[in-house]
Amino acid sequence: MMYDVVAFGEAMLRLSPPHFGRLEQTHCLDVEIGGSELNVAVGLCRLGMPAAWVSKLPDSPLGRMVRNRARELGVDVSHVIFSNKGRQGLYFVEYGAAPRASSVLYDRGHSAISTIQPDEVDWKKILSKAKLFHASGITPALSPSAAETTAVAMKAAKEAGCLVSYDLNYRKKLWSPAEAKRCQEPLMKLVDILTTTEEDTGVVFGIKEDSYQKVAESLAKTFGFKVVAITLREDISVWKNNWTAIAYADGKIYSDRTYTVEIVDRVGAGDSFTAGFLYGYLTGDVDKGVKYGNALAALKHTMPGDFNWSTLEEVEAQLKGAGLRISR
Amino acid sequence: MMYDVVAFGEAMLRLSPPHFGRLEQTHCLDVEIGGSELNVAVGLCRLGMPAAWVSKLPDSPLGRMVRNRARELGVDVSHVIFSNKGRQGLYFVEYGAAPRASSVLYDRGHSAISTIQPDEVDWKKILSKAKLFHASGITPALSPSAAETTAVAMKAAKEAGCLVSYDLNYRKKLWSPAEAKRCQEPLMKLVDILTTTEEDTGVVFGIKEDSYQKVAESLAKTFGFKVVAITLREDISVWKNNWTAIAYADGKIYSDRTYTVEIVDRVGAGDSFTAGFLYGYLTGDVDKGVKYGNALAALKHTMPGDFNWSTLEEVEAQLKGAGLRISR
Amino acid sequence: MMYDVVAFGEAMLRLSPPHFGRLEQTHCLDVEIGGSELNVAVGLCRLGMPAAWVSKLPDSPLGRMVRNRARELGVDVSHVIFSNKGRQGLYFVEYGAAPRASSVLYDRGHSAISTIQPDEVDWKKILSKAKLFHASGITPALSPSAAETTAVAMKAAKEAGCLVSYDLNYRKKLWSPAEAKRCQEPLMKLVDILTTTEEDTGVVFGIKEDSYQKVAESLAKTFGFKVVAITLREDISVWKNNWTAIAYADGKIYSDRTYTVEIVDRVGAGDSFTAGFLYGYLTGDVDKGVKYGNALAALKHTMPGDFNWSTLEEVEAQLKGAGLRISR
């Protein structure tokens, strides 16, 4: 199968109590699938850009479920490795309401993907016809061999002539800032497009500036990125946020409107931004990337699960100023 | 059975994914019943004014379900025609969240009611003891024979001494503005009470004015309506709207307070206005109509399904300034 | 078993339609347990302060369910009386949306607890190692013998050297203001800590002042309470409230920040305040009581059911200024 983008990382079963129940009180869990890099691949496929997702899953109904659901959304899963080693990672989501923030409880230790070895994946073959490789700062935090595999993949991508996209995605439960920095700094030179937040940049690289625009610029200059994209969220309340994003490229800041979003499920919004950005960038330019990423991310907040079920038509309707009236 | 109002039109099975799920992702659909004219009949029955609903349904569990649920709410369904021709119309509702508007997907083609013929209904008998006949601009759009049946019914209503109420209800998926105008213009002379929105008036009749008050006045003068009622919605967000309504009659504008509504389900709010207006008008005057219609419509937003389960007591509590404190 | 607090009162099965459905339209009811004094005991146990709940339940699956669920949350139920007399009280909750307030429909008549007799409970033994006894104005309204049992319990508590906490909790469906006053006035001299609202104080004791601070002061002076706590709710809408609380003690007013809460379920918020206040007061002082009560009550709005599933850690995070960002 042909695809333009290859994403690499973990996906988990995502279990959440319905109707704002607390995890401790629930008698039922809704089952979704999520994982930052897979979410990006899904977003791309929804917009019409074929994407493959590379990962390692346990050979069990749970592992197959993750594979199936990625496939349901159109993601190429032919390179996913099934294994008898390691378990299927899980995570639990509690939906909040002000003043109680939503929260995530991870149960991802000892996963199949944490056992991945660099030589298990034939990156050269997988990337041979792709335009872009996407990874994130979660995977190298999973295990030393996962970190090594990430590095190997990124190098292979460069060698294959792919652009390399990277979401810094710092996860404090997985490693310390110092570990994150030590591991990822060497990788940054392989990255063309970095997506991150002001906060993660400060924690991992210690880069703090007066404005997020300057953070983006500073990142680009420090590491030589082609593009740095930064997403911006203002928590008006738990159910209502302001959302926007900017990018820095070629010495310029690209910005877009701010979306006020009513929040059904905010998990995966950043990944939707990345997907939309990559779509816009690969089919246009940085400006298109920011606009498509921003709209796709705004829409993500309105639907349950990590995946973004929007269509290209819906994203473009947002860009044209879709109203809030019921559509018949 | 005795009833004061006769409504004529289609009702559909209404299928919606729970919990803000997108249609494409759902594994369960909630089943409600809805249809503009039936919704009006339901609203009237809830307020204590008996109403009958005339329609044509397939002789199947689905058609019977529509009939049963109308009956559950107290609507007289003894004149509904069951037929082996035509299918049960369906529609799908997706609940939105800003910036994604709620949306409706119709699957109403080839319905039983689209096969209705003017001579299938004994309007004279049905209307003999009624005070008012209600139709809307949806029915004539369903098929030529449905349009003809609507016209025949409206004439029969005038002959029976009934008031005729009409909701313009333009549905762009069913016909073009030109078709809507050509078909409905001749019917307007039979109408006493017109309910519509500024937008539909502009699209169908090309009437555009500086204010909705002037739109109402212009409509009344153009077609000679006794009353023109216009509903007004301001979309603060998808989950919060401002809602009010006005009426023009006897050279005067009647208005009421604006309700800020938190939206559980906005479908059918306009029909609730019509029901409340007709109740108030038939038991009082235009002013009472506007107030009851406005309150009933505001309450509609707070409950799932097309039908309005409010009671007269609840409507009147709103008119007296019911607070937002929990009622024990 | 050892416990610091003993609460006495009724708990009911609480049945509510899911998804904002009206009671009249529902085909499913969610089952929770609730009762003002039990809610207080639950809140205390969640914060780590052991509490017992004394009540009388029917010896049936429903009565056992109430007992079990109290036990699930850690409440000592070893003194609950099971009886073949009287039924299990129920109440129904309808969740509202502006402009429709949430509402409660009680079906609590002829309950087991309404048959309770003062000599059925060995208060001396039960209270022997407790620090505080909590009751509310609901129990004496249930029946004359329940009123007498409440009075006997309060006296026993004083004799045992316990502090006595009382929530005025006026329920107009159960008795008139005059009855409430006549019955409760004599009890007030046994009370150390009174929790109430400005409104209930006015209705029951006719105390009306310019400000709630003065209401608290006036109450304290009239009845000689050690502490008077008053909760304050501002209904911005049905889904969003402002919430705070104050206390008057030793001639001073203690106040705290106002929480803007997004409302999943507001029932039991006052009881959470009481629980948090008692926890803070018994482990610190009035100021700590107000802060913990206020935070625990704010959190209550964000979860379904009467019970508060927050942890001490979550309450203290609020006091330290927990943000609205998703917690990972």
Added chain:
Amino acid sequence: MMYDVVAFGEAMLRLSPPHFGRLEQTHCLDVEIGGSELNVAVGLCRLGMPAAWVSKLPDSPLGRMVRNRARELGVDVSHVIFSNKGRQGLYFVEYGAAPRASSVLYDRGHSAISTIQPDEVDWKKILSKAKLFHASGITPALSPSAAETTAVAMKAAKEAGCLVSYDLNYRKKLWSPAEAKRCQEPLMKLVDILTTTEEDTGVVFGIKEDSYQKVAESLAKTFGFKVVAITLREDISVWKNNWTAIAYADGKIYSDRTYTVEIVDRVGAGDSFTAGFLYGYLTGDVDKGVKYGNALAALKHTMPGDFNWSTLEEVEAQLKGAGLRISR
């Protein structure tokens, strides 16, 4: 409205845990409506014979729900009395599995209908155009005034020229066999058609014979009934029963095939028999009554809730030997 049959009795909210959960463990209750005499009226309406149901309900969402759902099935509810006195009766159903039988827990005390007075109902008017009046042994057990109202109704029915149908329906939680006998014996002379089981006959009237055929004959001879119908159930297991019924009339026994039924919900099967019998008898003869009653009752076991949603067509398909193959 016109109807052929008038049924009188209580209907309750029926709450049951889904999926074979025990009541004590459930967090959700399915809501149905049921009551022996209403179930009969529903069955008749489903077969195409109009029926009215007379009862007394609380003026509350719960009482209205009972009324609405009866109406949904086509029952005439125009003579139902709404009252501020008395509560809405409830009952709980636990679905069993061998060796645990299904069970019912009643919470029907202090109901609105238990307050009914003979002069609250204008029986003469209600029965003026009916062919048959149906009551059961549950209603007189509810309260003395309900017993008196039943007696008054039965006499009014005889005076109006109606046939009187009576289901003995002994409920041991409501009264003793002696009370049941003392109260009902005098009523038996007003009864034309008695439906019962061998067991209830033995308990209430002390009639015990070698065979159910003889029980029927003995009943008919003792009380002078036109027809005695007896239903017969063999519990192979909880999920599988054999079911049949016989009738005795004019010195003859009428019997029918035995149905092996897979049990979704057996509550209301006897009422379905009565409905089918009355339909068959009133449109044909005793033999038709037994066959239609038997088939309608067999079908009842296959669907959830007290009500029988079968159609006349489905019943007649059973009589013609409908197979078990999927119907497409």
Added chain:
Amino acid sequence: MMYDVVAFGEAMLRLSPPHFGRLEQTHCLDVEIGGSELNVAVGLCRLGMPAAWVSKLPDSPLGRMVRNRARELGVDVSHVIFSNKGRQGLYFVEYGAAPRASSVLYDRGHSAISTIQPDEVDWKKILSKAKLFHASGITPALSPSAAETTAVAMKAAKEAGCLVSYDLNYRKKLWSPAEAKRCQEPLMKLVDILTTTEEDTGVVFGIKEDSYQKVAESLAKTFGFKVVAITLREDISVWKNNWTAIAYADGKIYSDRTYTVEIVDRVGAGDSFTAGFLYGYLTGDVDKGVKYGNALAALKHTMPGDFNWSTLEEVEAQLKGAGLRISR
């Protein structure tokens, strides 16, 4: 993408009331996807044999849902045509219990696939690397152009060197036996493997014999099929069936054990047989085909939905005599 089998036909949204509810009474519908030929493709993919499905769907969330779910199970959907013409077919399933058979209500008229034209599909390309083409007697019944497209596809398959598999699948709601015969008789000469039932063979081709073995033989001889497979179902009750299958090939009958199945959902069992048979036949011989088909079909009865979620491992465990003990 590479695949061994190409299936062509309609797939529908499949809506069913949960918990044995009747369609007329339900308030919720479970959403599955089903269609005979797609079910076959799904079964093959589950066993590890890649399959593609060719169809025409409306360009709507419903059409995309059908495509997605086929993809979820691993079916190649790259040749599915999306169109603005025609609607998404639906069907409703009611689960039965003895003596009420399960039933299916179709709402498939005016579907997108009924508008398909022979020249819309590039069969030559699609079939170029396939080993087998599968169609059924449903598709030609949908419309003349669908019949023509089926014929064109079958010829193209022969030309491409594919085996042709055909399931007679007579649907009496779609056409008469005479129409079915007239249309399909000419196609039979293109068929290598015919799957059917004794009943369908009798209805469509008028072939009736003393035994199903002779039916198979007679079919093979009449039309020159390589293999004729016949599935056999004995309805012990609605919840318990005996199931087996035979095949006739090369003058011999191949048979297998009879499975007693407990029925969760029997829809699609025949399609699972076909899938298993084709898998066994293509990877082995007729005997293997019968065994794998039989086991896969037996397993199908135990899971909800048309699709068979069994794995090859589970099928082979059946062949080795898997017990009924819980597997840990």
Added chain:
Amino acid sequence: MMYDVVAFGEAMLRLSPPHFGRLEQTHCLDVEIGGSELNVAVGLCRLGMPAAWVSKLPDSPLGRMVRNRARELGVDVSHVIFSNKGRQGLYFVEYGAAPRASSVLYDRGHSAISTIQPDEVDWKKILSKAKLFHASGITPALSPSAAETTAVAMKAAKEAGCLVSYDLNYRKKLWSPAEAKRCQEPLMKLVDILTTTEEDTGVVFGIKEDSYQKVAESLAKTFGFKVVAITLREDISVWKNNWTAIAYADGKIYSDRTYTVEIVDRVGAGDSFTAGFLYGYLTGDVDKGVKYGNALAALKHTMPGDFNWSTLEEVEAQLKGAGLRISR
């Protein structure tokens, strides 16, 4: 708190797809709690014999949920250790239907309890007032330190004068037969009451006899047990089993009737037997133990979840020959 029995072992979150869905296809998981030794403690509490459960859980909402639900059923959880090490074990249940057996998928690796150390528990104190200590062959399989802790606990129990009950419970996913034998053989001398199956005895100790009676005898003689109890299950189908049990003590075999059970959920039936046996044995003798254990186990099959919600009254009704008629 006082209790008669102390059980020690792991409890897991138990997640199962509703309605016979396969794990791979589900979008919802029901949440129950289960673990062999906890199940025994629950069964004892339900019968009125107080029991404590000792375990180690993660300090998380999941760990607290396990603790809470044990407490809900009345189990003393005051000795449960909460820890920051190790995760909450999970297991998944798929409900089967013939010919597909039900199945269990474990995800219990790296659990908190696998980190337990012998010196973390003050067995002497915990067991000081208990009559019996219960463990099973699962716990020593979890980790070497869990095995050591089990051994230490059993010795402490003997020293405290407690009877020691042990369920052999072989879990092949956790260890090999050889490991199981090596680890457990030395423990057997500490055991008074052994519960097991014929199959496990063969696998672990290599004891195979002509009959289960002889197996019991052989076990008793080999290891010197006071009592050996063996449960016996015959799988008629997945939904219907025959169930009974025997015990060998003092040279005699004690047996009881065979129950034919309709299966809602068979997980935990063996644990229910143990609970019932211990109850009967401790309040009576071996014969009573067998009868109560057998009845409690039979009832377990009829309700969802590992826990047995039966009451002593229900168990004793079975012993008296409770019928299958609906209980009103």
